[in-house]
Amino acid sequence: xxxxxxxxxxxxxxxxxxxxxxxxxxxxxxxxxxxxxxxxxxxxxxxxxxxxxxxxxxxxxxxxxxxxxxxxxxxxxxxxxxxxxxxxxxxxxxxxxxxxxxxxxxxxxxxxxxxxxxxxxxxxxxxxxxxxxxxxxxxxxxxxxxxxxxxxxxxxxxxxxxxxxxxxxxxxxxxxxxxxxxxxxxxxxxxxxxxxxxxxxxxxxxxxxxxxxxxxxxxxxxxxxxxxxxxxxxxxxxxxxxxxxxx
Amino acid sequence: xxxxxxxxxxxxxxxxxxxxxxxxxxxxxxxxxxxxxxxxxxxxxxxxxxxxxxxxxxxxxxxxxxxxxxxxxxxxxxxxxxxxxxxxxxxxxxxxxxxxxxxxxxxxxxxxxxxxxxxxxxxxxxxxxxxxxxxxxxxxxxxxxxxxxxxxxxxxxxxxxxxxxxxxxxxxxxxxxxxxxxxxxxxxxxxxxxxxxxxxxxxxxxxxxxxxxxxxxxxxxx
Numbered sequence: 322x323x324x325x326x327x328x329x330x331x332x333x334x335x336x337x338x339x340x341x342x343x344x345x346x347x348x349x350x351x352x353x354x355x356x357x358x359x360x361x362x363x364x365x366x367x368x369x370x371x372x373x374x375x376x377x378x379x380x381x382x383x384x385x386x387x388x389x390x391x392x393x394x395x396x397x398x399x400x401x402x403x404x405x406x407x408x409x410x411x412x413x414x415x416x417x418x419x420x421x422x423x424x425x426x427x428x429x430x431x432x433x434x435x436x437x438x439x440x441x442x443x444x445x446x447x448x449x450x451x452x453x454x455x456x457x458x459x460x461x462x463x464x465x466x467x468x469x470x471x472x473x474x475x476x477x478x479x480x481x482x483x484x485x486x487x488x489x490x491x492x493x494x495x496x497x498x499x500x501x502x503x504x505x506x507x508x509x510x511x512x513x514x515x516x517x518x519x520x521x522x523x524x525x526x527x528x529x530x531x532x533x534x535x536x537x538x539x540x541x542x543x544x545x546x547x548x549x550x551x552x553x554x555x556x557x558x559x560x561x562x563x564x565x566x567x568x
Numbered sequence: 569x570x571x572x573x574x575x576x577x578x579x580x581x582x583x584x585x586x587x588x589x590x591x592x593x594x595x596x597x598x599x600x601x602x603x604x605x606x607x608x609x610x611x612x613x614x615x616x617x618x619x620x621x622x623x624x625x626x627x628x629x630x631x632x633x634x635x636x637x638x639x640x641x642x643x644x645x646x647x648x649x650x651x652x653x654x655x656x657x658x659x660x661x662x663x664x665x666x667x668x669x670x671x672x673x674x675x676x677x678x679x680x681x682x683x684x685x686x687x688x689x690x691x692x693x694x695x696x697x698x699x700x701x702x703x704x705x706x707x708x709x710x711x712x713x714x715x716x717x718x719x720x721x722x723x724x725x726x727x728x729x730x731x732x733x734x735x736x737x738x739x740x741x742x743x744x745x746x747x748x749x750x751x752x753x754x755x756x757x758x759x760x761x762x763x764x765x766x767x768x769x770x771x772x773x774x775x776x777x778x779x780x781x782x783x784x785x786x787x788x789x790x
Contacts, residue, residue, distance in 0.1 A: 363628060403776070413773055452660070456737045456740060459733065459736070459737040460737050461600040462733060463730070463733040463737065465732040466729075466730050466733055467720060467721070467730055467736075470721075470722065470724050470726075470727070471723070476787060476790070478785055479787045480720050480784065480788070483716075483720065483780060483783055483784045483787065484720060484734065486780070487716055487780050488738075490776065491737075491738050491741075494741045494769070495737070495738075495740050495741055498740065498741035498745060498765075499740065499744065499745045501744070501748070502748065
């Protein structure tokens with residue numbers, strides 16, 4: 322039953338139809354989550370005793386950083402599926418996720434740097450987390466560059482899938498090596514800046530925002546994937562039928 | 569199977585020896601990059617001493633990157649890569665042979681010259697010993713990870729820039745552990761942990777990358 326559903330989802334026309342029905346729901350939930358998360362984070366949550374109101378950027382920064390890793394995991398997973406079962410939709414999800422992942426990684430870096438200015442006094446600190454986030458951005462950019470360099474897009478998707486899998490093996494290694502490098506190099510200047518164990522009134526909006534970001538990602542990736550599906554299948558019958566009907 | 573491995577290894581080495589000028593290029597580049605640093609940051613020995621492990625390792629990274637393309641490029645051009653792919657031998661094994669050959673051609677000279685350059689940069693004897701060990705353990709990792717990057721980009725006309733974008737972030741752990749180990753030994757601390765990490769990375773790279781590279785090659789050639 323579930324397998325049959327997955328097989329059906331793998332076919333472009335069904336995917337297009339199904340994602341079209343899914344999108345309004347996702348958008349609704351996403352809007353509600355964002356409304357609550359932003360209000361809870363920016364208004365309801367108490368002011369931090371040490372950082373004042375500037376800590377509130379956490380509600381933009383941390384979910385973006387979480388999402389940047391999450392998107393990479395999605396990419397590696399759909400890459401594995403694409404390589405094993407050659408399902409077109411997963412290839413499309415994979416490559417369209419890369420741009421979104423890169424965008425959120427960039428957002429996390431920018432907000433981290435803006436947050437760092439009042440907290441650490443400089444725009445950039447060679448802190449372990451910031452540095453591994455920067456390397457993650459390069460991994461994303463590498464994937465995008467490789468995809469756009471190969472003309473045959475089915476082939477490009479396979480290349481990108483292999484690269485995503487190589488990257489996913491490497492991400493933990495890179496992350497921990499950078500963490501180790503930073504702690505040995507700069508000592509406690511950064512590690513002293515430990516997040517105070519967070520108040521639940523601060524925590525709940527943060528988690529809500531994390532979910533809101535995930536939904537936002539789902540919406541954007543579905544929109545992009547639908548576009549891509551239409552473009553790739555533009556010569557097939559169901560697409561022409563779709564647009565003849567709407568005219 | 570072992571024979572196929574040895575044949576490929578021998579073939580690549582002979583091919584390299586027949587092009588002696590090309591053989592020298594990566595190591596010359598390595599020496600040049602290291603020489604540029606004192607000219608850039610000043611000849612003060614205390615500064616050079618401090619950044620010597622980083623300089624030598626970054627130069628090693630760049631020279632490996634420069635020579636990576638030849639793992640598969642020439643074989644792709646003359647068609648022998650396709651012959652390897654359709655042969656009855658497992659491709660990953662042949663790739664492992666090519667990685668080892670590439671390391672012997674480009675990595676080994678760097679391993680031998682690196683400690684000498686470290687002497688010029690004023691690194692202590694303990695530091696030089698550790699540098700030698702880290703180069704010995706680390707440069708094969710560069711060839712192994714690089715083989716995946718080359719396998720992915722070998723079909724492209726201008727793969728060079730993309731290759732560096734793909735490969736350099738993956739080189740970061742090697743750079744960190746290796747220069748960390750040299751730093752630690754120069755300061756008189758134990759180097760067991762970073763050296764053990766490098767060895768682990770080497771084993772991981774040698775066992776996994778031929779596999780990834782072979783599926784990437786199948787994609788590139790098809």
